[in-house]
Amino acid sequence: MPARGDHEQRRREVARIAAELVATGGLTAATHRRIAAASGCSTTVVSHYFANKQDLIRAIYVEVGNRVTSRLVAAGASTTPLVAVLEALLPLDEDRVVDWRLLFAFLGVAVTDPDLEAEQRSRVAAVRARIEQVITAEKRMGSVPGDNDPERIASVLLAVVLGIGFQALFDPAYWTPARIHETLNQALDDLGPLERSKRPPRRR
């Protein structure tokens, strides 16, 4: 009998494979049969890891959430943490586009499922708190104007970032990386005279 750690690791591996199926074909594509075929195990084993569809959806969401958290941690170590944290949330490369796609597949179900809804609520609250922390730190360093309330700025900036991702996912031709940066810059400019060096490069 495999150790508990092996079970967890194997379960996460299967969740990642299932996530790839969902990102391409939507939630209906992630049947136990297809997951089994793609991961090279039997449907019995897949059922052992995921009792039902909700169980599977939650596992995929946790995977996506963990990837987002890793990106935020990495961004926090940047010399321009506010911009880096906001960019970490935006669909600026294929990995982040896939995670946005998975997020929407998840939210389509979460919207009428109280457990999944609570999961989304706590994730977003954690991200907002993280942005607020970074703003507070940058205020101390003088790179965010001191007369702005960090919670309010965090609220507006997170709304801008989520609103961009929301649109970009369905209209990647309009929302090129250049336009995403430009819109984020506009929102940051609106906050007042930050130091230029704290901004992503302007591109048109």
Added chain:
Amino acid sequence: MPARGDHEQRRREVARIAAELVATGGLTAATHRRIAAASGCSTTVVSHYFANKQDLIRAIYVEVGNRVTSRLVAAGASTTPLVAVLEALLPLDEDRVVDWRLLFAFLGVAVTDPDLEAEQRSRVAAVRARIEQVITAEKRMGSVPGDNDPERIASVLLAVVLGIGFQALFDPAYWTPARIHETLNQALDDLGPLERSKRPPRRR
């Protein structure tokens, strides 16, 4: 045999009933059997209106889109059209909350369906164009500062509104109407010195 107009009207009625089922129980709740029971017709009749699930989802989305368009038209006639148009898009009453819920149920499917994705893309582009028009009109009236590019302002404001709705849907306790107004005000304030009378009231 009923006239074509009757068929269309009856089909929309059934779509509205299906939308109520989706808003409460998600897309899985909108089975032909349940729609038939709720609308008082046979499953054969429901199948006649909606050949398959995608057909039904699209009809519900068109219903929601039409309601949003009606709200935007009404908002355009306001004495403060920019604020009114933005508020028309926000989940500030039960009808708009239901439409946000339906939108997310739809987007969960649209994310891997090119036809539905195109539908969403063109709807959002139309809303963005509408906001841009209103900004251009308000600039002429002097209620939006003249040094801002309408397309850029429209992009940021639409992102803010969508980002607020996105969060509010899963966290209505945090996103009270007061906080929604406050965040929208903050984003509008950021645009520069608009006339105070053009803003929604500040509440804390």
